[in-house]
Amino acid sequence: MIYNYARRYTGPIDTVVFDWAGTIVDFGSFAPTQVLVDAFAGFGIGITLAEARGPMGLAKWDHIHALGQVPAIAARWRAKYGRDMGRGDVDAVYEAFMPLQVAKVGQYSAPIPGALEAVAALRVRGIRIGSCSGYPRVVMNELIKIAAESGYTPDCVIATDDLKPGGRPGPWMALACMIETGSRDVAACVKVDDTVPGIEEGLAAGMWTVGLSASGNEAGLSWDEWTALSPEAQAARCRPAEDKLRRAGSHYVIRTVAELPAVIAEIEARLARGERP
Structure with a gap:
């Protein structure tokens, strides 16, 4: 059998895999x-x-x-x-x-402002929504119901104890999402997370990765605390998180998922030029 190692996927993003707390719900990951x-x-x-x-x-x-x-x-x-x-x-x-x-x-599981709108924008583009979490299945079953009431229903949900190999920073949950959504290539997938193990998970799976510096664990603020800060104070609060996520290898770092659609467009332009994660 002869393998074509020169092949490059140049199509669009077809799957985005989101973390839960600090990424889609629970702004400060409390x-x-x-x-x-x-x-x-x-x-x-x-x-x-x-x-x-x-x-x-x-x-x-x-x-x-x-x-x-x-x-x-x-x-x-x-x-x-x-x-x-x-x-x-x-x-x-x-x-x-x-x-x-x-x-x-x-x-603590209210949707992060702008998250539902960002997910809707991805769906308009035909992108499927995967999700995985450090939560075990018994917690995820409760969170799935709560999120659905708020309007968030991903195409698949993988809990950390669903798979025998284990959770992050290994690639298994992200790859399980890829299988569940029927993605055509790991390069067609984006992993979005607010933690270093979540970014490492996406990298280990061979996916594009997007870190979040304002929402989530690294900044550790509630939405009210965040919005009470001046722009200068917000930038200062995000800077350590940005540095940490970039050092972990994140391809992009944005403040919240509200900014994600523009990043997806940029990744697709890079794919069209033959770039890989």
């Missing part, structure tokens, strides 16, 4: 972070929102495990329990976290 703070508090361990945000994008068990390895949090755990946080402890925090997350996910 649903996962605040509930993690609450879950650790149930074990007598205080963690801050900033600490909870550190490993964002990972599957939630992995996220809790990563928090337990943070030196300051590990020290608090040892002071409380006289030992390091082990896998059984991670299991216990995760089991406490899950019902809290299911119960509270709706409190």
Whole structure:
């Protein structure tokens, strides 16, 4: 069999794979972070929102495990329990976290301003909408219902525990979206995310990637907090997030998904010139 390695996909984007919290819903990505703070508090361990945000994008068990390895949090755990946080402890925090997350996910899951309009603009162009998340399926089932009531119904939803290989930063959820939507080429797919593991996921899948610097985990502000800032303060708040997402390899960094349609047009122009992700 002879393979044509010179072949280049030069057609349009046919699939965009969105993250959920901080990307399409929950402007400041508070649903996962605040509930993690609450879950650790149930074990007598205080963690801050900033600490909870550190490993964002990972599957939630992995996220809790990563928090337990943070030196300051590990020290608090040892002071409380006289030992390091082990896998059984991670299991216990995760089991406490899950019902809290299911119960509270709706409190923080309003659509990000401009997100529904951006998705509608993509659909007009014939682009299919994939989605994946660090949330497990039991949380996603609740979030899917809430999002549908607001008008967001992606073509596929992949939860972090749907696939045996695992979640981010591996490529599996993004590639599963590609399969579900029937995309013709990884170069015809764009992964949009507010976290470094989410960008790494898209890159590992061979897709174009777009990072978000104002909405989501890196800036960590509510919509009201964001809009209360001056343009200069907004730029200063976004700058560390922009730098972090670019260092992770993101092809583009924009503030919110409201800006995405223009980026899609630019990517399609690059594809027409024979460029690849």
